[in-house]
Every structure is written in structure tokens, then in C-alpha cells.
Amino acid sequence: GTLGAMRRRVGPGHTEREPREVRYEWQLELRSSPEQLWPLVADTNRFDRDAGTPAVEQLRQRGKELTNARVAARQRVYGFTLEYEQEPFEWCRPTWFSVTRRYSRGPLAKLAIHAQFERTPANGTRCRYEVRATPRNVLGRLAIPLQIGLVYQRTFRETFRRYDEMVQAGTDWRSTAAGQPKLVPGWRDRVEQVITRLGTNDLTDRFVELLADGDDLVVSRLRPYAIADLWGAPRSRVLELFLRATRDGLLAFRWDVLCPSCGGAKATVEHLIDLPDDVHCDTCNIDYSSNFERSVELTFRVTPAVRTVPTDEYCIGAPMATPHVVAQVRLDPDQAATVDAVVSPGRYRVRAQNRPGARLFGVDPSAPAARFDVAIDSQRWDDDEPLIAPGSPIRLHNCSGAELLVMVDRTPWRDDAVTAAEVIARQEFRDLFAAEALRPEQRISVGSMTVVFTDLRSSTELYRRVGDAVAFGHVLDHFDVLRAAIVRNGGSVVKTIGDAVMAVFTRPVLAVEALLEAQEQVGSIRPAGQPLSLKAGVHHGPCIAVTLNGRLDYFGTTVNLAARLESQAGGGSLVLSDEVRNDPEVAERLQDDPSIECTASTVSLKGFDAPVTVHRLSRSSRPDASWEPTPGRGACAAI
Numbered sequence: 001g002t003l004g005a006m007r008r009r010v011g012p013g014h015t016e017r018e019p020r021e022v023r024y025e026w027q028l029e030l031r032s033s034p035e036q037l038w039p040l041v042a043d044t045n046r047f048d049r050d051a052g053t054p055a056v057e058q059l060r061q062r063g064k065e066l067t068n069a070r071v072a073a074r075q076r077v078y079g080f081t082l083e084y085e086q087e088p089f090e091w092c093r094p095t096w097f098s099v100t101r102r103y104s105r106g107p108l109a110k111l112a113i114h115a116q117f118e119r120t121p122a123n124g125t126r127c128r129y130e131v132r133a134t135p136r137n138v139l140g141r142l143a144i145p146l147q148i149g150l151v152y153q154r155t156f157r158e159t160f161r162r163y164d165e166m167v168q169a170g171t172d173w174r175s176t177a178a179g180q181p182k183l184v185p186g187w188r189d190r191v192e193q194v195i196t197r198l199g200t201n202d203l204t205d206r207f208v209e210l211l212a213d214g215d216d217l218v219v220s221r222l223r224p225y226a227i228a229d230l231w232g233a234p235r236s237r238v239l240e241l242f243l244r245a246t247r248d249g250l251l252a253f254r255w256d257v258l259c260p261s262c263g264g265a266k267a268t269v270e271h272l273i274d275l276p277d278d279v280h281c282d283t284c285n286i287d288y289s290s291n292f293e294r295s296v297e298l299t300f301r302v303t304p305a306v307r308t309v310p311t312d313e314y315c316i317g318a319p320m321a322t323p324h325v326v327a328q329v330r331l332d333p334d335q336a337a338t339v340d341a342v343v344s345p346g347r348y349r350v351r352a353q354n355r356p357g358a359r360l361f362g363v364d365p366s367a368p369a370a371r372f373d374v375a376i377d378s379q380r381w382d383d384d385e386p387l388i389a390p391g392s393p394i395r396l397h398n399c400s401g402a403e404l405l406v407m408v409d410r411t412p413w414r415d416d417a418v419t420a421a422e423v424i425a426r427q428e429f430r431d432l433f434a435a436e437a438l439r440p441e442q443r444i445s446v447g448s449m450t451v452v453f454t455d456l457r458s459s460t461e462l463y464r465r466v467g468d469a470v471a472f473g474h475v476l477d478h479f480d481v482l483r484a485a486i487v488r489n490g491g492s493v494v495k496t497i498g499d500a501v502m503a504v505f506t507r508p509v510l511a512v513e514a515l516l517e518a519q520e521q522v523g524s525i526r527p528a529g530q531p532l533s534l535k536a537g538v539h540h541g542p543c544i545a546v547t548l549n550g551r552l553d554y555f556g557t558t559v560n561l562a563a564r565l566e567s568q569a570g571g572g573s574l575v576l577s578d579e580v581r582n583d584p585e586v587a588e589r590l591q592d593d594p595s596i597e598c599t600a601s602t603v604s605l606k607g608f609d610a611p612v613t614v615h616r617l618s619r620s621s622r623p624d625a626s627w628e629p630t631p632g633r634g635a636c637a638a639i
Contacts, residue, residue, distance in 0.1 A: 008352060018519040021110075021134045022144045024152055028160050030125040032167040035118040037125055039486070040163040040173060041115065043128040043320035045313060046217055050162070050178050051155040055312035059083070060282070068353050068405035071282070071316050077147070082106030088405050091319040092341045093326045099317070107134060107140035127160060173231060174218045175210055182308040183212065190305055194248040203241055206231055211250065211306050217389035220309045221254060221265075221299040225416040236431070239418060240428050242300050249430045251300040255420065258295045260288055265297075270351070272420075272436050272552075286354065292545055293447025296420035298413070325334050327408040331398035332374075338371075339408060346410060350374045350396065353405040360385045361410075367392075375399050376406060421446035424545065424552050425504045427483075427492035450505040450540045450580065451559050452491070452515065453566035454482060456522075474525055475499055478532055481521045489514035494553060500566070506552060508540045509585035512617075515574050516596075519619075523572065538564025538575040564605040565614060573618040581615040591594045595619055 018561035030037065041047055059072040066072060074081060083105040091097035098114040116128040131148055135141040191211060195204050210227070211219065226339065228238035245251045255272060256265035260283040266281045275296065280287050283495055290296055302309060319325070326348075327339040342348055342363050349358040359374050359381045367387035377399040388394075398404045423429050423448070429436075438444060456478060482501055483493055491505040491514055505511040515536050522534040541558035569575040580586055581598070590596055597618050602611045 009100065018142070018483040021132055022148070024131045024133075024149060024153065026129045026155060026157060028129075029120070030127055030160065030164040031122075032125060032164050033123050034094040036167045037117065039125075039129075039320060040166075040361050041099055041117070041160065042091065042093070044089075044097075044099075044315040044318040045321070046215075047159060047179075048158045049217075049312075051152065051159045055314055056316060058282075058313070058316055066162065066282070068403060073316060077106075078205050080106055082108065084108075084111075086316065086329070088330050089317045089319055089460060090329050091327065091443055092329075093319065097319050097566065103136065107136055107143050107244060109136040109140070110134040119126055123550055125164075129156060129160075151574065167439070169599065172230065173215060174227075176214050177213055179216075181212065181214075181216070183432055184304065184307060187212075187306045191250060191343070194245065197248065198241070198244055203231070203237060207241060207245070211302055214302075218307050219302040219307070220311065221256075222302070222419055223297075223416065224300065229416060239423070239426075243426075243428050243432055246300060247303055249303060250634065252303050253383045253436075254299040254301050256297045256299055257290050258297055259286070261286060263324060272438050275438065275442070291445050291447075292420040292424070293445060294419070296444075297417045298420055298423050298621050299418075304593070324408075325407045325409040327394075329396060329406055331396065331404050333398060333401050336395060336397040337406075338393050338395045340393045342389055342392070342408060344390075344393065345390065348408060349411050349563070350376070350394070350406065350408050351402075352376055353407070353507060354614045355400075355404070357381045362387045363390055364388075365390060373397065376404060378402070384576040397423075421449070421545075422506055425449065425506055426490070427487040430492050430494075430552070434551060437550060437552055438545060440547055443544050443546055444485075446543050446545045448541055449543045449558070450491075450508045450511045451543065451554065451562040452486075452503040452505070452511050452536055452538050453500060453563045454503070454515070454518075454534055454536040455500040455566055456501055457535050457570070457572075465520060470600055474532065477525050478522050479533070481525070482518045484536070485518040487522070488517070495551075502554075502559075502563075504543075507585065508538065508583040509589055510573070511538050512576070514587055518573075519572060533565065533572045535569035535573055535575075537562050537567070537569055537575045538580050539565055540579045540583065560607060561605070561612070564608070564612075568603055568605075568614055569616065570618070573616050576615040576617065578613050578615070590617070 021404060025051040045387075054075050054077050056073045056075045059074055066085070071086050072083070074083045076082070084101040087100040087102070087446045089099045094117060096114065096116045098112070100110065100112040109110075110133070112132045116130075118128070126483075130461070131152075133144045133148055135144055137566055166176070189521050191208055195208060198204055207308040210222075222242065224239045224242045225235045231238070232331065242251055246253060253270055255269050255275060257267040257276065257279050259266050259279075262281065264281070267276055267279045269275055275290050278287055278289055288295065320327070321494050326341040329337045329339065332339060345363050347360065347362050347364060349360050351358040355378075357380070362385060363374065364387045369389040371393045373386045373395045374384065375397045375486055378401065394408060396406050448562060456475065478499075479496065479501070486493055489505070489510045491503050491510060494502045494504055496502075497512045503511070505513075505514070515538070516533075519534045523530045523531045538561035539558055541556075541561070543554045543556045543558050546553055546555055546626060565575045565577060571587040576586070590598060598614060599616045601616070602613050604611050
């Protein structure tokens with residue numbers, strides 16, 4: 001390291017000497033590329049843990065509002081308490097990151113870190129790690145050379161090299177514990193009993209390895225879709241495995257309420273009933289509401305029946321805590337900075353902390369290579385959406401007159417999250433966790449869902465024709481067929497109402513596919529030689545989740561309209577709303593099947609003032625496809 005001294009002028013003709021700033025710079029040549037190393041080295045929570053730095057505790061500052069992702073924290077080192085205010089992390093993926101801490105208690109006055117990752121001709125990385133520390137007192141002047149110059153220099157170098165070796169060996173860091181996992185006695189017997197019930201296969205084998213050998217930070221917050229992508233396995237299979245393992249006590253739920261701005265989990269509960277209505281993000285200094293579609297993610301953690309996992313935190317605000325943000329910089333008024341982190345094609349945005357709106361842009365290889373200038377003021381964002389070439393420099397200029405924290409991030413950025421809206425619409429979840437429900441008074445948006453109501457045509461006549469016992473058996477057969485088709489296509493049965501079923505799906509095409517399959521199979525059930533006939537209504541739109549009779553249910557205009565559409569269906573036909581029929585996936589599905597006839601008409605529905613356009617689907621071979629409904633007919637018409 002090198003030492004430097006600074007002087008400051010205190011008054012006319014007087015100079016006072018500042019404590020000396022101690023500067024260290026370490027350089028390493030690594031074989032892995034910057035892109036390969038970034039997920040590890042930019043996860044500074046993991047890096048600091050692996051390098052042996054003490055855990056930190058986030059503090060709440062009384063009477064002081066921290067802005068632009070600043071945080072207050074406390075740390076104990078060799079029995080001394082250090083308290084500091086941390087400036088926001090700044091970074092440009094995957095080339096550099098930096099952070100500064102200003103201490104109010106302890107032997108240090110200031111600590112600044114800058115890490116630079118430069119690509120070498122051999123596609124390796126030249127890493128330059130710089131630390132600048134300013135002591136507060138004599139103890140600080142003694143501690144800095146010992147702790148930073150000797151201890152941390154060695155442990156940081158070792159950590160960088162260990163990460164490089166892991167990448168080169170193809171070792172997955174998420175499935176490899178940094179130290180010795182704290183497995184509890186008898187854990188293997190418990191796990192093997194569960195796996196025996198689930199059935200041994202390639203996924204359960206990898207799952208057992210993850211439980212036993214996975215990194216503490218990973219198994220304390222397991223994200224099933226991310227694990228599925230890592231394993232190269234279908235996401236639905238991994239999610240089902242995690243749900244069943246939770247039912248058998250190997251995993252536990254974590255319902256994370258994510259900040260819509262930074263994406264961090266700002267509240268975590270084990271049960272839906274404990275979800276808060278409103279949450280505050282200290283980092284972004286905003287309040288927001290729980291929303292199943294966008295802000296509630298289901299993750300899992302390993303239970304104490306398998307292993308004990310420490311919950312310590314070692315660094316706050318790491319770049320990899322928000323992996324969708326490819327660049328983040330703090331800009332003073334009229335300051336500008338240039339970043340070139342956007343290299344992958346897709347849709348992006350520039351936004352500023354605590355400011356509404358964003359500047360959208362796209363990255364496309366066919367776009368011209370030119371600098372993209374973004375001026376950020378306090379009034380508005382430009383509303384066009386230009387295209388730039390991958391790697392084009394982006395110049396960010398703060399014209400607002402106030403300090404800004406500016407981010408460049410991908411949209412959408414939660415493509416590997418299991419949202420609450422998605423999981424509560426899965427049949428496995430509803431079957432395994434019937435007791436998971438919201439508070440009776442709680443109403444939470446689940447975004448847009450596809451709602452289905454079905455009914456058997458002329459079921460009353462069926463009971464009269466073949467008798468109650470025989471007819472009821474055929475109705476149960478129809479329920480089995482319908483449920484299997486719904487589950488097979490990723491939906492779930494919400495409830496049954498007499499001979500009718502209410503079901504939900506996340507996408508319209510899944511609902512249409514399930515109902516077409518079910519109609520064919522229900523038609524093969526022939527009591528007294530007469531085939532059963534299934535009719536259904538399908539609508540897609542926003543819903544809210546509520547608890548009704550101890551189970552999760554859906555309410556809202558979308559549900560009401562779907563129920564009315566069912567009453568417009570003839571036997572063997574589906575009635576779709578405009579929103580469903582015009583869905584691109586549904587349109588493609590119907591176009592690919594010439595046996596399906598689609599007839600549009602305008603009808604008046606009970607409870608709706610304006611006429612509604614409906615689309616009636618039927619197989620061309622159906623003799624009753626021209627059946628016209630009687631107003632108000634249908635088991636769910638009164639809903």
C-alpha cells in the first residue's frame with residue numbers, strides 16, 4: 001500500500017493536518033472472464049463472508065432521513081463497535097463497483113473500496129482492488145496496516161483465487177457450501193423417508209445434494225425457478241418438488257414482499273395470513289402495498305430438521321442484490337457519467353431513485369453504434385423508445401438540481417420469480433396447503449387471471465332419467481376428467497358449485513386447451529346411451545384474492561363476467577370473452593385447429609349495463625352447437 005497526506009485550511013493563516021489516508025492496491029491475474037466472475041465477486045455479502053469479515057447489523061437512524069439508498073449499520077471487530085453510514089453502491093456490470101463508508105464510531109473515519117475487472121487478451125480478468133482508509137485516532141493508524149494491509153489482503157486474494165478456481169472447474173457455487181454445513185443428527189434418515197414417498201429420480205437426487213451441500217446463503221432462500229434453470233429441469237417439476245418437500249417438513253415457505261423499485265425483500269413471513277398490507281423500503285424510502293402479481297414472491301428455506309443455517313448479513317446493498325440493475329451511479333447536480341454495461345439484446349430503462357417514470361430504450365444488434373444521451377430533470381422523461389447497439393455508451397446527465405441515484409435495469413426483471421399469484425393458482429398448492437389463507441379482511445390484487453366456470457348441460461334431467469345414485473357417479477366421473485385436464489394444463493380448481501366448477505389459470509390459452517380436452521373426454525361418458533355435455537365460460541382480467549370459508553378464493557368483475565359467460569354456452573361449447581379470444585396464443589391455437597368453429601355475437605348479461613361481445617367455440621361435428629341460451633340460465637348465473 002501507499003500512504004498519502006492531505007492538508008486542510010481551517011482559518012486565515014492556519015493549517016491543520018488531517019489523519020493520513022492509507023491506500024492499498026492489489027492486482028491479480030485470473031483465468032475466468034469478468035462475466036463469469038461477476039455473480040460471485042459482485043455479491044459482496046457472500047464475498048465478505050467468505051473473506052472472513054464480521055457480520056453487520058443495519059440500524060435505523062432516529063431523526064435523520066437517509067436518501068438515495070444510503071444505509072446506517074453497525075459492526076463489531078475484535079471487540080470494538082464500528083458504526084457507519086454507507087453511501088450507495090455504484091457499479092457497471094461486469095467491469096467495476098465501488099462503495100464508501102463514513103464512520104461515526106470506532107477507530108476509522110472513512111473507508112472506500114473500488115474493484116475494477118479488465119478483460120485480458122486470453123479472455124481472463126485483470127482484477128484491481130483498491131482500498132482507501134482514513135483513521136480516526138491512534139488506534140486506527142495501528143489497526144489499518146494490520147487488518148487491511150495484512151489480514152484482508154491475504155483473505156481477499158485467497159477468495160478471488162478460490163472463485164476463479166471454482167469457475168474454471170465448473171463448480172456451481174450455489175450447490176457448494178463455503179464451509180462445513182451444520183447438518184443436524186438424523187437428517188439423512190428424515191430426508192430419505194420423504195424421498196421414498198416422493199420417488200427417487202434425477203431431481204430428488206440433486207435436491208438431496210442441495211440440502212446437504214448447498215451454500216448457506218442459497219438454502220436460506222431457495223428460488224425454485226432459478227434452481228430449475230441451473231439444473232436444466234422443467235420449472236414446474238422443481239416447483240412441485242419444493243411444494244411437496246415443504247409439506248413433508250424439509251423446506252418451509254418464505255413469502256417475500258419485494259420493493260417495486262429496488263427488488264429487495266423488505267418483509268418476509270412464513271404464512272399468507274401474516275402478509276402485511278403495507279410495507280416500507282428503507283433503501284428507497286417508499287411505502288408500497290402487497291401485490292400478489294408483482295411484489296410477493298414465494299421462496300423456500302431449509303428447515304432445522306435438516307440443517308442449521310446462520311442468518312447473519314455481511315454487506316448491505318451489494319450489486320448482486322439487484323441483479324436486474326446493470327449499472328447504478330450517484331450523480332451530483334449537473335454531474336454526468338457514462339456507462340456501457342448494456343450488452344444483451346432486450347428492453348431496458350433508465351430511472352432515478354424516488355422519481356416517477358423512466359426512460360425506456362431497446363438494445364438490438366441491428367441498431368447503429370452511437371452514444372445514447374439521457375438528460376434527467378425534475379419534470380419529465382422523454383417518451384420515445386430508441387434502439388441502441390449492444391455495448392453503446394450511455395451518458396447519464398443529472399439536470400435536476402438535486403443529487404440523484406440513477407439506475408439502468410432490465411424490464412421485465414422477475415422472469416425467474418414464483419409469484420404468489422402464480423402459485424396460488426396451481427392445483428398442487430391448493431391441495432397440499434389448504435390452510436394457507438389470507439386474513440378474513442384482507443383483499444390483495446393478483447393481477448390478471450383467466451377465470452373459468454363450467455357446468456353440465458341438462459344435469460337435472462340426467463338425475464331424473466337414470467336415478468340419483470347412478471347420475472351422481474357420472475357427475476363424479478366428470479369432475480375427475482375436468483380436474484385432470486385443468487391440472488395437466490397448469491390451472492387449479494377453486495371450488496365446485498353443485499355440478500359446476502370454478503377454475504383459474506395464469507394464461508388464457510391454458511384454459512382453452514384444458515376445456516377442449518375435457519369436453520372431448522366428458523363426451524365419452526354415456527349414461528343410458530346419452531353422452532354428457534360440458535359447457536363453459538372463460539374470461540381474463542384483474543382479480544383480487546380473498547379468504548372465503550377458510551380457503552383462498554377470487555372475486556371481482558372478471559369472476560362475475562366469467563360466470564355470466566357460462567350461462568351463454570350450449571352443451572359442448574365454450575364461450576370466450578373478447579379478452580380471451582383476442583389473446584395471441586389463443587388466436588394461434590384456434591387457427592391451427594380447423595375443426596373448431598367460432599361464432600361472435602353481442603349479448604346482454606345480468607349485472608352489466610353495456611352489451612358484451614362473446615365468441616362461442618364448438619366442434620364442427622357437434623349437433624347442438626347452434627343451441628341458444630335462455631337468459632339467466634346456468635348453475636352460476638346468480639353469482
